[in-house]
Amino acid sequence: MHETIHSFWHMCDPKLPLNVVMSGISYCDKNYRIERHGENLFSFEYIIDGSGVLEINSQTLYPQKNDVYMLTRNSDHVYYSSEEHPWTKIWVVFYGDLAEYLFKRYLPADTYIVKDCNIFSYMNEILNLSSAGHKSYPDLVDEVSVLLLKIVLRLKNHLEHKVLSPAEQIKLCLDVNIENRMDINDVCVQLGYSKNYIIKLFRETYGITPYAYFRKRKIELAQQYLLNTHLTVNEISSKLNFADQHYFASSFKAIVGVSPSEYRKTAKSR
Incomplete structure (x- = not known):
């Protein structure tokens, strides 16, 4: 397994409405497993390829290619790749008042996966911004905040898809x-x-x-x-x-x- 990780832990500022903690792309293997309990973090993870399991707040979900799964503040979760076809995924971890607002305002409570919803272009743009060494952290946060809003609206519209009048x-x-x-x-x-x-x-x-x-x-x-x-x-x-x-x-x-x-x-x- 290998990963490209951009970490901004040391730059986070509690005065900002949103902080970007980390972003990256993971090429998982059968040993990939992450477990967290009650952390003050949100994340979006887009599955480029592969399959795996997400256990979160008593739900068991099976994110696979072209799905988005979401990790929310204070959740208990563990996620891991399948042995036969492990994940390749792109992700971003963040927190703050703006993150709370976006999730509460636009996304249904207790929803942790959106099936077949391609957000690769937005996630890839976040990754590109994260790797741009010339940007200041506040500028990075501003631009990522806009992309997170676009992701949330896309997820919301995808979940609400219906025959419109x-x-x-x-x-x-x-x-x-x-x-x-x-x-x-x-x-x-x-x-x-x-x-x-x-x-x-x-x-x-x-x-x-x-x-x-x-x-x-x-x-x-x-x-x-x-x-x-x-x-x-x-x-x-x-x-x-x-x-x-x-x-x-x-x-x-x-x-x-x-x-x-x-x-x-x-x-x-x-």
Whole structure:
């Protein structure tokens, strides 16, 4: 067996909303076995290949290729590879208030595995960021925090997969493109509905126009970035694909009541 491990234990800062403890990739063998009891840690582990067993909080699960298993704070767990076809897996270990929020807000309690959910690109990006020696630890945490949010939303949507109504299809289309630049014509192209139909149906179902909903969701995500990352206001504006920083600031103030800078300053002074 061999592993590539990037450790950040010595850099963890309890003042940060999230700390990245370790990340890595493991090429397991039949002797691979990890056991923990009640540690203050979370992790995502994506199975690239192979199979094995996870025993966690009285559940016995069998993660295999393309599955994600999750280890949660204060859990009792042991996991190990099969002898015939051991795991190759990519993983990240983290903790903090933001981790607690993401799990409680978006993922069902006592859920420790999501079957057939490919998050390799996100996990590989975390691994690449971890190996970039030029990054400061706060910058690493900021970028990994964004990727963890994307992973959680992907897991949530995968778990909730169902036949969606037209209104739900419109809402999902807006939600998954929240960081992109998108208008109603793009939604028409993606879903094959007319503009008038989309606006009327969405307003009847959710009490708000698609445009107003999309802008509101962008500002909600901007609030999370302002609270939980070191990204500048201009960087957040660019990440969320606003036309420019001035439009971002005016949109933010129209919804939140204060400018992005004032919001961050007030939140940190509490």
